[in-house]
Amino acid sequence: MFTETTSLGLDVHARSVVAAAIDGATGELIRKKLPNDPVVISEFVTDLDRDHGPLRITYEAGPTGFGLARTLLEAGYLVQVAAPSKLIRAPGDRVKTDRNDAMLLARLDRAGDIIAVRIPTRSEESARDLVRSRDDARRDLMTSRHRLGKLLLRHGYVFPGKTAWGPTHDAWMRGIRRDELTSSGTGTLAAFDDAYDAVHHGRARRDRLNETILELAENSEFTETTHRLSCLRGISTLTAFALAVEIGDWERFTGKNIAAFLGLVPSEHSSGQSRSLGGITRTGNSHARRLLVESAWQHKARYQPGSTLQKDWARVPAVIAERADQGNRRLHRRWMTLAAHHKPHTVATTAIARELAGWCWSLATMET
Numbered sequence: 001m002f003t004e005t006t007s008l009g010l011d012v013h014a015r016s017v018v019a020a021a022i023d024g025a026t027g028e029l030i031r032k033k034l035p036n037d038p039v040v041i042s043e044f045v046t047d048l049d050r051d052h053g054p055l056r057i058t059y060e061a062g063p064t065g066f067g068l069a070r071t072l073l074e075a076g077y078l079v080q081v082a083a084p085s086k087l088i089r090a091p092g093d094r095v096k097t098d099r100n101d102a103m104l105l106a107r108l109d110r111a112g113d114i115i116a117v118r119i120p121t122r123s124e125e126s127a128r129d130l131v132r133s134r135d136d137a138r139r140d141l142m143t144s145r146h147r148l149g150k151l152l153l154r155h156g157y158v159f160p161g162k163t164a165w166g167p168t169h170d171a172w173m174r175g176i177r178r179d180e181l182t183s184s185g186t187g188t189l190a191a192f193d194d195a196y197d198a199v200h201h202g203r204a205r206r207d208r209l210n211e212t213i214l215e216l217a218e219n220s221e222f223t224e225t226t227h228r229l230s231c232l233r234g235i236s237t238l239t240a241f242a243l244a245v246e247i248g249d250w251e252r253f254t255g256k257n258i259a260a261f262l263g264l265v266p267s268e269h270s271s272g273q274s275r276s277l278g279g280i281t282r283t284g285n286s287h288a289r290r291l292l293v294e295s296a297w298q299h300k301a302r303y304q305p306g307s308t309l310q311k312d313w314a315r316v317p318a319v320i321a322e323r324a325d326q327g328n329r330r331l332h333r334r335w336m337t338l339a340a341h342h343k344p345h346t347v348a349t350t351a352i353a354r355e356l357a358g359w360c361w362s363l364a365t366m367e368t
Helices: 038-052 067-074 098-111 122-154 167-179 186-218 223-229 237-247 286-299 307-314 318-340 345-365
Strands: 006-012 016-022 029-035 055-060 078-082 266-271 274-280
Touching: 006 038, 006 098, 016 038, 016 098, 029 038, 029 098, 038 055, 038 067, 055 067, 055 098, 067 078, 078 098, 122 167, 122 186, 122 237, 122 286, 167 186, 186 223, 186 237, 223 237, 223 345, 237 286, 237 345, 286 318, 286 345, 307 318, 318 345
Parallel strands: 006 055, 055 078
Antiparallel strands: 006 016, 016 029, 266 274
């Protein structure tokens, strides 16, 4: 595909940026190494645009984020951020350098083979930072609880109740610390105190982030989508808000391809007359995929809308609530069908999560 646009590939690192450009008219190759300074990069791009423009700028998505892309977009340049997993690399290419990576991006853009990711807005990225920080706090709290529980188990103490980590469990642990662990030595006491403090700190950290998320869920650009997604069983306000910010623009998907974006479709290896399907691809947004799988479990129990679900329905237009009710009934029937065919729970849950993604898309994009 011939074009007179100059393709500029940038290999971006924390302290340096390697640029490689291919002039669309003459085929001239321009290379340069720059510090990772937006001012310096903007000056280089301006000079290149003047001498070889117009430009189309490409760099890989990575830990350096989308700040450079926004800066160049605001300056009026055409920018795309490439999905690293979709870059076409020759199997025999065993030399990987910054110069080669920058040139690869320029060549792929020249051939029209770049698959770009969506560049989130600053508000979307801010909300995404919040929900991912909350997810980190949740996992850290779970790890701290496991450490404390296993410490007590190693010394022969097993909680006799049914519900752990509530007030009764906390009082039991403090009683063990006061009456039993003193004979185990100073080291065990210090380890218990450290693990106990970590659990309480983790709970406070998680709860603090929960409060911030709940505030944003009721007063932000994501409020309407959050309210709509909350109408589905198993999706709380926290989960709905996280899905809203992780997906961002729901209009770029359809009910069929959103599951592929989330990595919930089967992998496939087919050749000739043979067709082999494997486990799910697990590509795309892992945070949203985990939330959907967790929510899918809730559709197994008998469907009977409770007061919480009815309150969520009351916050949205009647057509949205009716559509959500249809989705809830359909997902429960699907669970029962899979169970009747004796499908393993993991397989059934993944199938429900895949269909749940489509129902989420339907509610998020539905016109009223």
